[in-house]
Amino acid sequence: MQLPQIQHKHHQSTISTRPLLWLRSSNSPPQPSPLASRSHNRHASPSQASAAASQPPFTSLPLRVCHYSDPISIGSSSTASLNLNHHILPKRTRGSTMLLRLAALLLLCAALAAPEPGADRAALFDFLAGVGGGRSARINWAPTRPVCGNWTGVTCSADGSRVVALRLPGLALSGPVPRRTLGRLTALQVLSLRANSLSGAFPDELLALGALTGLHLQLNAFSGAVPPGLARLRSLQVLDLSFNAFNGTLPGELSNLTQLLALNLSNNSLSGRVPDLGLPALQFLNLSNNHLDGPVPNSFLRFPDASFAGNTMTRSTPLSPALSPPAAATPSKKRPRLSEAVILAIVVGGCVLAFAVVAVLLIAFCNRRGGEEGDRVVSGKKGGEKKGRESPESKAVTGKAGDGNRLVFFEGPSLAFDLEDLLHASAEVLGKGAFGTAYRALLEDATTVVVKRLKEVSAGRRDFEQQMELIGRIRHDNVAELRAYYYSKDEKLLVYDYYSRGSVSNMLHGKRGLDRTPLDWETRVRIALGAARGIAHIHTQNNGKFVHGNIKASNVFLNNQQYGCISDLGLASLMNPITARSRSLGYCAPEITDTRKSTQCSDVYSFGVFILELLTGKSPVQITGGGNEVVHLVRWVQSVVREEWTAEVFDGELMRYPNIEEEMVEMLQIAMACVSRTPERRPKMLDMVRMLEEVGRNDTGTRPSTEASTPVGEPRGKAESSSAAP
Numbered sequence: 001m002q003l004p005q006i007q008h009k010h011h012q013s014t015i016s017t018r019p020l021l022w023l024r025s026s027n028s029p030p031q032p033s034p035l036a037s038r039s040h041n042r043h044a045s046p047s048q049a050s051a052a053a054s055q056p057p058f059t060s061l062p063l064r065v066c067h068y069s070d071p072i073s074i075g076s077s078s079t080a081s082l083n084l085n086h087h088i089l090p091k092r093t094r095g096s097t098m099l100l101r102l103a104a105l106l107l108l109c110a111a112l113a114a115p116e117p118g119a120d121r122a123a124l125f126d127f128l129a130g131v132g133g134g135r136s137a138r139i140n141w142a143p144t145r146p147v148c149g150n151w152t153g154v155t156c157s158a159d160g161s162r163v164v165a166l167r168l169p170g171l172a173l174s175g176p177v178p179r180r181t182l183g184r185l186t187a188l189q190v191l192s193l194r195a196n197s198l199s200g201a202f203p204d205e206l207l208a209l210g211a212l213t214g215l216h217l218q219l220n221a222f223s224g225a226v227p228p229g230l231a232r233l234r235s236l237q238v239l240d241l242s243f244n245a246f247n248g249t250l251p252g253e254l255s256n257l258t259q260l261l262a263l264n265l266s267n268n269s270l271s272g273r274v275p276d277l278g279l280p281a282l283q284f285l286n287l288s289n290n291h292l293d294g295p296v297p298n299s300f301l302r303f304p305d306a307s308f309a310g311n312t313m314t315r316s317t318p319l320s321p322a323l324s325p326p327a328a329a330t331p332s333k334k335r336p337r338l339s340e341a342v343i344l345a346i347v348v349g350g351c352v353l354a355f356a357v358v359a360v361l362l363i364a365f366c367n368r369r370g371g372e373e374g375d376r377v378v379s380g381k382k383g384g385e386k387k388g389r390e391s392p393e394s395k396a397v398t399g400k401a402g403d404g405n406r407l408v409f410f411e412g413p414s415l416a417f418d419l420e421d422l423l424h425a426s427a428e429v430l431g432k433g434a435f436g437t438a439y440r441a442l443l444e445d446a447t448t449v450v451v452k453r454l455k456e457v458s459a460g461r462r463d464f465e466q467q468m469e470l471i472g473r474i475r476h477d478n479v480a481e482l483r484a485y486y487y488s489k490d491e492k493l494l495v496y497d498y499y500s501r502g503s504v505s506n507m508l509h510g511k512r513g514l515d516r517t518p519l520d521w522e523t524r525v526r527i528a529l530g531a532a533r534g535i536a537h538i539h540t541q542n543n544g545k546f547v548h549g550n551i552k553a554s555n556v557f558l559n560n561q562q563y564g565c566i567s568d569l570g571l572a573s574l575m576n577p578i579t580a581r582s583r584s585l586g587y588c589a590p591e592i593t594d595t596r597k598s599t600q601c602s603d604v605y606s607f608g609v610f611i612l613e614l615l616t617g618k619s620p621v622q623i624t625g626g627g628n629e630v631v632h633l634v635r636w637v638q639s640v641v642r643e644e645w646t647a648e649v650f651d652g653e654l655m656r657y658p659n660i661e662e663e664m665v666e667m668l669q670i671a672m673a674c675v676s677r678t679p680e681r682r683p684k685m686l687d688m689v690r691m692l693e694e695v696g697r698n699d700t701g702t703r704p705s706t707e708a709s710t711p712v713g714e715p716r717g718k719a720e721s722s723s724a725a726p
């Protein structure tokens, strides 16, 4: 991907961009292409280098670093003004010089008067003084300015008394971490020194930082053992030591890290067997490209092959050829032909796309860096920074002057991340849909978001932004909120909350066995009712003209109250209609053709198909007869019902629940009305809400109770009031 040169808006300094690496196994950040990165793995054996082309499911995004070729920090500029020599200035400037001095003095006084994390300030200074290469003017730690809110990469507690986060990525820091410096930051929760050139053993003093939740030391040159003492960091949620030169075995003591959500030790020189660490909370694991051997421990069997690629580990089910280590150890692995095979595997895995997402995110990040100094994208409202049309809900905007590319965040109740956090996130591919690829990204503060990279957007910038503003304003319990969007010529990104239980499609058709989430009747009714409320609300937007356009089970999730919650609204109108339609097979109303766009009536049809899916447990389109026969759910249900075999249509899994037949039949009738061929005969979504609420009200108390006790038809706070509003 061609990365642009970006001008720093204020200092006129050129930021040269280094190509990023993401989900890659490479030895150092500046690699021109993900496909070429195999040959640059400085710690990996040839086998690892080959396997490095595989796609570990977890990695960091810190992969492009911006360098200011002519950096001038605010601190240094204010110091410069103090040093002005009035003797060489013309008389008329002497007055202003005095003013400047006075201002600087006031600034100093203000700095001294403000509540300061005094001890932490001293520790930070000692760190900077002791670390190699740490005198970069990009580290704007001016003694005259208060630490909190001013010092580069430093975040303080709410009362300003302690430093709680230190993020100094890509600042060319080198050498060992100086002793008795960072260990004094005892309130530190997040430490990120990623993408520097720090070396030496793991800094032991970090092991005393009991409040740490995120430790990001990836992309450095640390060596020696992974210390067992890490187990003392009981609050740790994210540990990323990837792309270093750690060796030795993996300490079993890590099993004490019961809060750990993400563990990335990839691209080191770890060896031996992997102990069975348990780690029940772990969601991301990457041990790829080490020298590990032995079986994949039981507790890690739930992670994909890519987590272990580039080792010689074995698991009960064979590693997929694309990811298995290797044979790559043999010279033949170095041959171009094999490399192509590996590359193909990457493409098949779809993970290469993740690379591009991060590229764009990084571009956006650099754009942000080019914006106002200290411009925190979501940390608060900033008046006047967004020119032109502005949604009242938009919180802040970053961008490069002139091209209009920008990242826009919307207000949200739990918005606690900014773009920088997003860029530092570990990520994995969730899936590929009609509109692009979705990634799950774990931020440094352990927040998980979903980043959706759209493809084949046919709408122009203006239409796109208008639609985003519409979508971003929608707030409803049963509608997945759009948190942020990014638009540039080449990339369009959307940021959503992550729904940990996955989509209703996963719940209905996901793999059978232990991992399967059984969907009881009550849950299905709540899903249908919630989704109906959400869609009904959507239909009231834009003066009652808003269309969802892509209603299907993979776009319905469970909200906190276990009701359906609809996502991906309003995207269909921005896309190439033919591509979108081909992926929504089975949900598409018959009247929608290549030239006719989705309507609210066609939304109702799609919703009807979704209800049939909930009732039957079957996909909207099934291929049978050895791939020769296509069975459409709607037609199948219609034919069965016509033959009066109604009971035959229901999901076998529902048969275990007594006394629900009547409700199932009612719901079937509602669904059948929705999938009428004649659009005008379909009910409105608001009618659907009422009808589905009636289904719940018919409960005579004989229905088996489930863990979620809220009666289906009962008003439920915001969702109910919202649904009543339309």
Ligand SMILES: Nc1ncnc2c1ncn2[C@@H]1O[C@H](COP(=O)(O)OP(=O)(O)OP(=O)(O)O)[C@@H](O)[C@H]1O
Residues within 6 Å of the ligand: 430, 431, 432, 433, 434, 435, 436, 437, 438, 450, 452, 480, 496, 497, 498, 499, 500, 502, 503, 550, 554, 555, 557, 567, 568, 583
């Ligand atoms: N916010 C989310 N939380 C959890 N999983 C999600 C989220 N958004 C999408 N997914 C899952 O990621 C996968 C890919 O989603 P995506 O929306 O890209 O494709 P889709 O839903 O299959 O098709 P379409 O692009 O038509 O919506 C799906 O399995 C989807 O359920």
